[in-house]
Every structure is written in structure tokens, then in C-alpha cells.
Amino acid sequence: MAIVLYRVDERLIHGQVVIGWGHELRPEAYLLVDDELAESEWEQELYRLGAGAVPVDFASVEEARRRLGEWREDARRSILLTRDIRTMRRLGQDRLLAGASVNLGGIHHGPGRTEVLRYLHLTEEDREDLRSLTEEGAEIAARDLPDAPRVPLSTLLKD
Amino acid sequence: MSRSLPTGVVVSAFVRSLAIQGSWNYRTMLGSGFAFALLPGLRHLYGGASDEIRVPVERHLEHFNAHPYLAGVALGAVLRLEADGADPEMVRRLKLAIRGPLGSLGDALIWATVLPGVALAALTLAWLGAPAWVVVTVFLVLYNAVHVVLRIWGFRAGMRAGREVGRVLAGADLAGWTRRIEPVVVLLLGALVGAVVGGAGGLVEAGAPWLALTAVAFLVGLFGGHRTWRPAAVLTVVAIGAVTLIGGLT
Numbered sequence: 001m002a003i004v005l006y007r008v009d010e011r012l013i014h015g016q017v018v019i020g021w022g023h024e025l026r027p028e029a030y031l032l033v034d035d036e037l038a039e040s041e042w043e044q045e046l047y048r049l050g051a052g053a054v055p056v057d058f059a060s061v062e063e064a065r066r067r068l069g070e071w072r073e074d075a076r077r078s079i080l081l082t083r084d085i086r087t088m089r090r091l092g093q094d095r096l097l098a099g100a101s102v103n104l105g106g107i108h109h110g111p112g113r114t115e116v117l118r119y120l121h122l123t124e125e126d127r128e129d130l131r132s133l134t135e136e137g138a139e140i141a142a143r144d145l146p147d148a149p150r151v152p153l154s155t156l157l158k159d
Numbered sequence: 160m161s162r163s164l165p166t167g168v169v170v171s172a173f174v175r176s177l178a179i180q181g182s183w184n185y186r187t188m189l190g191s192g193f194a195f196a197l198l199p200g201l202r203h204l205y206g207g208a209s210d211e212i213r214v215p216v217e218r219h220l221e222h223f224n225a226h227p228y229l230a231g232v233a234l235g236a237v238l239r240l241e242a243d244g245a246d247p248e249m250v251r252r253l254k255l256a257i258r259g260p261l262g263s264l265g266d267a268l269i270w271a272t273v274l275p276g277v278a279l280a281a282l283t284l285a286w287l288g289a290p291a292w293v294v295v296t297v298f299l300v301l302y303n304a305v306h307v308v309l310r311i312w313g314f315r316a317g318m319r320a321g322r323e324v325g326r327v328l329a330g331a332d333l334a335g336w337t338r339r340i341e342p343v344v345v346l347l348l349g350a351l352v353g354a355v356v357g358g359a360g361g362l363v364e365a366g367a368p369w370l371a372l373t374a375v376a377f378l379v380g381l382f383g384g385h386r387t388w389r390p391a392a393v394l395t396v397v398a399i400g401a402v403t404l405i406g407g408l409t
Contacts, residue, residue, distance in 0.1 A: 011255075011258075011259055012259070013259055014258075014259035014262070014263070015259070015262060015263055015266075018263060019263075040252075042322045042323055042325060042326075043252060043253075043256045043325075044325075045323075045325030045326055045329060046253075046256035046257050046260060046324075046325040046328075047256055047259070047260075048325070048329070049260035049264065049325060049328055049329055050259040050260040050263055052263075052334060053334075108222070
């Protein structure tokens with residue numbers, strides 16, 4: 001499997017991903033799945049800057065669903081990122097992410113969000129989306145950095 | 160709507176950007192400093208009346224982070240976009256996208272390369288026998304020259320490019336500069352360590368007790384230098400320094 005990490009992280013490519021996970025997993029590509037970013041060249045230019053020499057691919061959810069198989073068979077090791085849970089859920093619809101581990105990174109405080117972990121704030125819709133992703137076979141856990149404790153979804157959604 | 164900003168406003172925004180860390184905090188980080196630096200521009204564009212300016216100021220008070228010396232790139236770009244009457248949502252997205260690269264490029268270039276490099280250059284001068292005031296002056300002038308030039312360049316680049324600033328940053332190849340300066344820093348470090356250990360008046364010449372003390376300091380730094388233990392590590396090194404100094408004087 002060439003996609004070595006599926007991660008939801010509001011900031012997409014940033015220090016935690018490039019230094020923290022990057023040093024651990026040595027990715028040869030980043031795959032950014034986001035409908036708006038896929039259309040916005042000036043933003044792509046900025047996110048590419050954060051990845052250093054590692055190439056970055058941008059795809060809409062629809063395109064990503066089409067290319068997921070190809071990415072998984074690719075010899076390159078890649079990290080797939082979405083900026084929100086909804087996008088990851090749309091990507092995983094119809095059991096496309098069954099058996100995959102989905103990592104929850106940083107989602108920070110905002111309107112309608114409650115703190116679950118220091119780096120993770122969820123809305124009601126987020127919780128719904130996470131449940132549905134799990135029902136479709138994805139294995140979800142939060143962990144901001146590779147050496148941080150892994151918090152499984154069952155703990156996150158416990159009230 | 161595209162409006163040009165008077166030079167006074169632009170200069171004022173830049174001068175304020177020198178204090179962008181002035182109200183750094185864990186919640187918004189550079190956010191309030193960013194709004195503070197942007198304020199002359201916003202006042203010019205929205206008028207000074209408190210009600211009209213409230214909304215744009217609040218937008219820019221939100222969380223923002225970047226390397227302080229490169230934050231001017233974002234500030235310049237945002238100032239330009241505000242003057243062009245850009246959609247606030249687009250400005251927000253620019254700030255979201257640019258903070259990561261400005262942080263990582265700046266950290267690698269300044270904290271990990273230029274700062275240790277300039278410090279080592281100054282220490283090399285001291286080792287070569289330059290008087291203390293020369294060493295300190297060279298350090299201060301060199302270090303400040305780099306960050307002031309970088310800040311002016313970044314702010315102007317942002318002002319000129321607006322939302323296309325990513326292309327300008329990619330073209331400037333800051334990561335390439337980091338790679339070019341790094342070998343020099345490593346060379347200076349190697350030369351200095353060699354001189355301090357084996358050179359004239361060095362540790363080997365000073366004798367076993369000094370070598371042992373240095374070894375202790377090194378090990379404390381290596382194992383105790385972790386963030387959590389930093390106060391303990393600093394205290395140990397200061398204590399060793401004090402002992403060394405007193406030993407040297409008597």
C-alpha cells in the first residue's frame with residue numbers, strides 16, 4: 001500500500017506533517033484532496049512551498065475517488081490529506097476507505113465546535129461523519145504526532 | 160475597487176510589523192500583532208469611524224502564525240488585497256495557506272541556519288583574538304542586517320504580488336539559501352570545536368578536569384536538553400560556567 005497515511009488536518013501541509021510525520025514515514029508525495037484547492041492555482045502554489053522538495057498532487061473528491069486505486073498501487077509512498085472530516089467521509093463513501101486507518105490531526109477551535117482533545121474540536125456533523133466512516137469500514141483514531149498517544153474513535157466519541 | 164495606498168500608510172504598516180510579536184499569545188499567536196500592523200491601512204481604506212473599521216479589524220485579529228521575520232510577506236499581500244477590495248474569504252484563505260510555508264521556511268533559514276551561523280562567526284572572531292566589542296558589534300550588525308533586509312524584501316514582495324505571492328516565494332528559493340549557508344555554518348562549528356578542544360589554550364592543554372567538566376556539560380545538553388528539562392540543563396551549564404570562571408580568575 002503506497003498511501004502510508006490518511007490524515008484530516010485543518011492546516012494540511014505544515015510543520016507537524018512535514019517534520020513530525022514526514023521524518024517518520026518518508027513520503028515521496030503529498031495528495032491534497034479538496035474541491036476548492038483543486039481549482040485554485042495560487043493556493044496550490046502556497047501549499048507546495050510548505051512541502052519542500054516533496055511533490056504535491058491536488059485533487060477534487062470526485063477525482064480522488066477515481067484515482068485512489070492508482071495511488072494505492074503507486075510505488076511512491078504518499079500521505080493523503082484533507083482539511084476537514086466531511087471531505088474524508090465523502091472520499092470514503094461506499095466503503096472506499098474500508099480497512100484503511102484514518103488519522104485525525106489538528107482541527108482547532110471554532111463556532112459550534114467542542115474540545116475533544118487539545119488539538120481536536122468537533123461539531124455534531126463531524127461526529128456523524130466519523131460514525132458513518134467507521135460503519136463503512138475505516139478505522140479512525142486521533143494522533144497529532146507519531147510519538148503521541150493514539151486515541152481511538154470510541155474514546156473520542158464517548159461523552 | 161482598487162486603491163493605491165499613500166506611502167505614509169505603507170511605511171507605517173511596515174514599521175509596525177517590526178513589533179508583530181509584541182502581543183504574542185497562545186490563542187491568536189501573531190494575530191493581534193498582525194491586526195496592529197495592518198491598522199494604518201485599514202484606517203485609510205475603511206475610514207477611521209469606529210463602526211466601519213470594527214469588522215475588518217476583527218477579521219485580522221484572528222489566529223495567525225508565521226516566522227516573525229517573514230510575516231511581512233503575508234502582511235504585504237493582505238494589505239494589497241485589502242486595497243484591491245478583495246473578498247474577505249479570499250484574504251482568509253491566503254492567510255491560512257501562507258502561514259505554514261512562512262513558518263517552516265523561516266525556521267529553517269533563520270533559527271536553524273542564520274542565527275547559529277552568525278553566532279559562530281562572531282565566536283570564531285573571538286577565537287582569532289578580536290576584542291570583545293568587535294565580536295559583539297559584528298554579531299549585532301550582521302544578524303540585524305539579515306533580518307531587516309529579509310523583512311523589507313518580504314513586505315515589498317507581498318505588496319507587489321498580492322495573492323500570487325506563492326510564486327514570488329518559490330522563485331526566491333529561500334530553501335536553497337538555507338542549503339547554501341548550512342555548509343558554512345557546519346564548517347565554522349567544526350573549526351571552533353576543534354580549536355576549543357585541541358587548539359592553543361584549548362581544553363586538552365588545560366588538563367583533565369576541564370575536559371571532564373566539558374564532557375558533563377555536553378552530556379547534560381545531550382540528554383537533558385529536552386524541552387521539559389531545559390531549565391535544569393541551563394542551570395547546570397551556568398553552574399559549570401561559573402565554576403570555570405571562578406577557577407580561571409583565581
